[in-house]
Amino acid sequence: MANRKDISRAVIQRIPRYYRHICDLQVEGVQRISSRALAERMGLTASQIRQDFNCFGGFGQQGYGYNVAKLKEELADILGIDRGRTAVLVGVGNIGRALIKNFRFGASGFRLLCAFDVDKTVIGTEPGGVTVRDTAELYDYVSRHQPDIAVLTVPRGLAPEMARTLVAHGIKGLWNFTGEDIHLEGLGIPVENVHFSDSLMTLCYRVDQADEG
C-alpha cells in the first residue's frame, strides 16, 4: 500500500468515479463485479483499475472479483465522505440555486448548512429547504459554526479576496465555481476549481478529431 502522500492526483481523481459506479451497481442489485466488467463499464482497462486499487491496499481477491457493498464502504472511507463534513454556499444566483436545489451534497460527504447572498429579495428565502442569509453575516457565521468548506458561486471578481478571508476565518477547503482559478495550496487549503469551459473545449477538440478521423 502506497503512502497516501505519494498517490498521484490522477489516481485520486478517479476514486470518485469508482465510487459513483459502485453506488450505481449496488442500486442495480449487483453484488460482485470483476475488474474486467467494471473496466468495461467505465471505459478503463482492468489493469488500470487493479493498479489504482493497489495504491490503497487492494480490496479484491484475485479471481473472485470485488464485493460491491464492501468496495463501496472502502471507497467511501478513502474519500472520507462519512465524516459528517459541513459546507456553506456563497452566491445564490443561477448556478448557486441549481446546486442548492438539485445537487445531493450528502452523497458527496457534505451537509449544506446554509447559503449567503447580498440580494435583499433572496435573503430569508429557503430554496430547496436551505436558508439564505445576508452575506454581511458570512464571516461571523463561519467563525462561530466552523463549516469545513465554502462553495463559491459569487461573481468572479469577488472570488480571490473572499477566498482568503474565508480561510482566515477557518474554512478548510473551497469548491470554486467562479471561473477564477484560486490556488491556496501554499496555505495548506485545497481548492477544487470547476471550469465548465474546460470540458466544452475538450469536446470541441474531440469533435474536430472525430470529423477528421
Next chain:
Amino acid sequence: MANRKDISRAVIQRIPRYYRHICDLQVEGVQRISSRALAERMGLTASQIRQDFNCFGGFGQQGYGYNVAKLKEELADILGIDRGRTAVLVGVGNIGRALIKNFRFGASGFRLLCAFDVDKTVIGTEPGGVTVRDTAELYDYVSRHQPDIAVLTVPRGLAPEMARTLVAHGIKGLWNFTGEDIHLEGLGIPVENVHFSDSLMTLCYRVDQADEG
C-alpha cells in the same frame, strides 16, 4: 510533433486550461511569458508545459518565452474553437437555465442556437436571449439544422435514449450534465460527462488529507 491520435487524454484535457490562462494573460496586458512563469501561475512545472506543447510542435523559442497573442491563436486552432460550431441545449431546469444565462458558449467555440423543454410555461420564452422550443420538435430541428453538439440538462433517466436518438439524427458530440455516464465512443461520438460530485468528493479527500497533514 506527435500524431494527433497519439496524444494522451491527460494532455488534451490540459489544453483548455492553458488556453484559459493565456486569454487571462492577454486581458491583463501581458505580451510574453516564460514557461516557468506560466507554470507557477497554473500550479504545474515548466518541464510539464514544454512537454505538453511539444506534442503540438512547440510554440516557443528557447529562452525567449511564449508570445501570448500567438500562443492564444495556436491553442485556439488546436482546440478548434474558431470553426463556428453550433449547439442546442435540452432541458431548461436550474442547471440548463444557469448555463444559458451565465455560460459564455462562444468563448468555448460554440454558438447556442436554441433550447428545448417540455414545460408549456417555459416554451416560447427567451432566457438570456435564447429561444426555448418544444422538445417534441427536437429531433426534427436537429435533422434540419444539424447542430454539432447537444447539451443534455434533462433528468437523468431520459439521458441514454435521448443521446442515442440525437446521434441517429446527426449530433456529433454530447455535453452531458445529467449524472448518467454516457459512452458512445464506439459510435465515434465524443461525450463529455460532467459530474459535479467528482470534484466535491475529491475536495472531501483533500480536506481529509490536509487535516491529517
